[in-house]
Amino acid sequence: ETGVTQSPTHLIKTRGQQVTLRCSSQSGHNTVSWYQQALGQGPQFIFQYYREEENGRGNFPPRFSGLQFPNYSSELNVNALELDDSALYLCASSRVGAETQYFGPGTRLLVL
Amino acid sequence: AQTVTQSQPEMSVQEAETVTLSCTYDTSESNYYLFWYKQPPSRQMILVIRQEAYKQQNATENRFSVNFQKAAKSFSLKISDSQLGDTAMYFCAFAPNTNAGKSTFGDGTTLTVKP
Numbered sequence: 001e002t003g004v005t006q007s008p009t010h011l012i013k014t015r016g017q018q019v020t021l022r023c024s025s026q027s028g029h030n031t032v033s034w035y036q037q038a039l040g041q042g043p044q045f046i047f048q049y050y051r052e053e054e055n056g057r058g059n060f061p062p063r064f065s066g067l068q069f070p071n072y073s074s075e076l077n078v079n080a081l082e083l084d085d086s087a088l089y090l091c092a093s094s095r096v097g098a099e100t101q102y103f104g105p106g107t108r109l110l111v112l
Numbered sequence: 113a114q115t116v117t118q119s120q121p122e123m124s125v126q127e128a129e130t131v132t133l134s135c136t137y138d139t140s141e142s143n144y145y146l147f148w149y150k151q152p153p154s155r156q157m158i159l160v161i162r163q164e165a166y167k168q169q170n171a172t173e174n175r176f177s178v179n180f181q182k183a184a185k186s187f188s189l190k191i192s193d194s195q196l197g198d199t200a201m202y203f204c205a206f207a208p209n210t211n212a213g214k215s216t217f218g219d220g221t222t223l224t225v226k227p
Contacts, residue, residue: 032213035217042220100162103158105156
């Protein structure tokens, strides 16, 4: 059974640029959630995708957007990057209605 | 909106001893899940233990157990026989019923186990 994977591992961008982060769900999982974890803080829920539709969103602006594909993998896109977007971005997958989510190793984004 | 508070930014414990990490939460919901996650320095978030709010019995997983006080909205984690590998950041999290993927996390407690 393959776990949750994320790419890339690390990324450096400049303020104003756009970035795409990728996540592959654990086998059998049809729901993907994205979290932002700033240094020294807990993860914050960005949004969740189920059946290729957004299924709930946290307190993040529209420049944070996502996609889910038929194979349940997902992308997180961030436009007009700001310095405060520097963080660890975590992807987690689960089955719909599940009591447990499984996290990937994360993508460390640095915005200069 | 739900909030999760961990009031102990850092804690340390001697190997083989017991330590308790505190967590309080606020919600108006009656059905929900509570979790403790471990994030070692390698950063992969791992589920330690889960508690369903409708269950009165406290969850236990080997050396890890919780003290769930629903009326007080308190959810502490007890680690018995601490091991060096328990050194990590521990996060308390809340999720609405049937959707662990919409969790609200606390800011974590850094636990150091000393030899």
